[in-house]
Amino acid sequence: MNTPFRLDEHRRRPQPPLAPPPDRYFEQLPMRVMQRVQAPETAAPAWGWLAALAAPLRTALASALVLSGFAASFLLSPAGPAASGTSDALAQVPRQELMQYLLASDQRISLTDLAELPGTAQSTPAETYLHASPDELQDLLDLQPSDEETYL
Amino acid sequence: MEDQEILAKFRDPASRNVAFNQLVRKYQSKVYWHVRKMVLNHDDADDITQDVFIKVWNHLENFRQDASLYTWIYRIATNECLSLLKSKRRKFLLPLTDITAELTTNLEADESLAGDEIELKLQKAILTLPDKQRLVFNLRYYDEMPYEQMAEVTGTSVGALKASYHHAAKKIEAQMNTD
Numbered sequence: 001m002n003t004p005f006r007l008d009e010h011r012r013r014p015q016p017p018l019a020p021p022p023d024r025y026f027e028q029l030p031m032r033v034m035q036r037v038q039a040p041e042t043a044a045p046a047w048g049w050l051a052a053l054a055a056p057l058r059t060a061l062a063s064a065l066v067l068s069g070f071a072a073s074f075l076l077s078p079a080g081p082a083a084s085g086t087s088d089a090l091a092q093v094p095r096q097e098l099m100q101y102l103l104a105s106d107q108r109i110s111l112t113d114l115a116e117l118p119g120t121a122q123s124t125p126a127e128t129y130l131h132a133s134p135d136e137l138q139d140l141l142d143l144q145p146s147d148e149e150t151y152l
Numbered sequence: 153m154e155d156q157e158i159l160a161k162f163r164d165p166a167s168r169n170v171a172f173n174q175l176v177r178k179y180q181s182k183v184y185w186h187v188r189k190m191v192l193n194h195d196d197a198d199d200i201t202q203d204v205f206i207k208v209w210n211h212l213e214n215f216r217q218d219a220s221l222y223t224w225i226y227r228i229a230t231n232e233c234l235s236l237l238k239s240k241r242r243k244f245l246l247p248l249t250d251i252t253a254e255l256t257t258n259l260e261a262d263e264s265l266a267g268d269e270i271e272l273k274l275q276k277a278i279l280t281l282p283d284k285q286r287l288v289f290n291l292r293y294y295d296e297m298p299y300e301q302m303a304e305v306t307g308t309s310v311g312a313l314k315a316s317y318h319h320a321a322k323k324i325e326a327q328m329n330t331d
Contacts, residue, residue, distance in 0.1 A: 005328035007293075007321050010274070015185055015294060017271055021194055026184075030176040033202055034169065037209040 095132065099140060153178070155221040162212055172212075176205050179222065183229050189290045190233040190283070200236060204229045223304045230287060230305055237283050277327035281320050288313055289320040 090098075132140075153174045161171035183204055188197040207228050215224060256279055260272070278286060284306075291297045291305065292313075299310045306313065 005325055007325055010270075012293070013271075016189055016275055016278075017268065018188060018192065019194070021184065021188075021198070025198075026180055029180050029184075029201070030173050033176050033205045033209075034173060036202060037172070037206055038169075 103144070159212070159215070159217075159221065172209060175208070175212075175221075179225050180205075182222075183225060186226060186229050186290070186295070187233050189294065190287060191236060196236065200229070200232045204232055207232075219304045223301055226305045227307075234283055234287070273328060274324070277324045280327060281323060285316050285320045288316045289324075292317045293321075 153171075158171050158175050158178075161167040162175070164171075180201065184197055184201045187200045187204070188194070191197050191200065204225065208225055215221070219227070256276055278289060281289060288302065288306065291302050292299075297305070299313050302308075302313050303310050308316075
């Protein structure tokens with residue numbers, strides 16, 4: 001039967017038996033540490049004046065920077081992103097579907113309205129949304145059943 | 153060079169670099185091995201050792217000498233070790249057993265332990281301890297640090313440290329006596 005292990009009877013080593021660090025590690029370490037502590041000091045002059053300011057002044061300066069950042073982002077942000085988003089979304093709808101939608105109900109748009117489109121100004125919604133040439137529109141209108149008798 | 157002399161020279165800008173160089177040479181080995189026992193792998197130990205001395209450089213001017221310089225540096229090193237182990241767990245979102253597995257792999261890769269089965273088993277048993285308990289065990293068992301000094305390093309009471317070491321030793325013995 002094995003003797004139970006007892007820590008105080010085990011041969012104590014001064015260190016756990018781990019592999020030593022690379023050769024000359026301890027010779028080079030002080031130099032490496034010195035290089036690291038002195039690197040920020042040589043780079044400091046550009047921002048050194050900040051450290052020289054009093055703490056309340058630094059806080060005020062930081063607050064002013066943050067506020068001007070907000071103001072700049074507010075002023076420089078493009079206006080009306082929603083409108084351009086709507087135009088883009090409508091531009092992606094197939095032309096055929098738009099025509100069917102517009103003609104499906106008299107309450108939306110009539111054939112007469114569409115017939116007037118080629119002559120309207122550029123800002124007309126149908127022209128903007130349909131991107132159709134006058135000839136294309138005329139061809140499509142000709143294909144629709146005529147309801148001229150209602151005007152007679 | 154005595155600590156008081158190092159501190160006096162450090163406060164003088166003309167001799168600051170020389171004093172700090174002396175300080176690093178005096179404590180580098182102790183700090184490195186203290187850290188290495190916790191993280192096991194050389195690269196992590198090297199990073200932490202350098203970070204410890206950079207913190208010493210940044211705060212030595214404000215060192216109030218409530219504790220000895222040696223204890224103060226040990227305390228910085230201890231906190232750095234515990235932070236690294238904690239951040240590794242958080243970073244990899246691993247449970248305790250997995251970081252222990254990583255440390256065990258480091259241990260098994262260490263050539264100095266090859267062939268010494270009992271020592272390897274002991275080291276693996278030490279690794280099963282929670283980080284803070286492992287730290288207490290290392291300080292007492294390997295460094296033979298007095299409990300009063302350990303209390304300064306860890307910021308824990310002597311009674312709590314004695315209890316922690318006792319529990320750690322019992323856990324290790326139990327582990328060593330399994331199978």
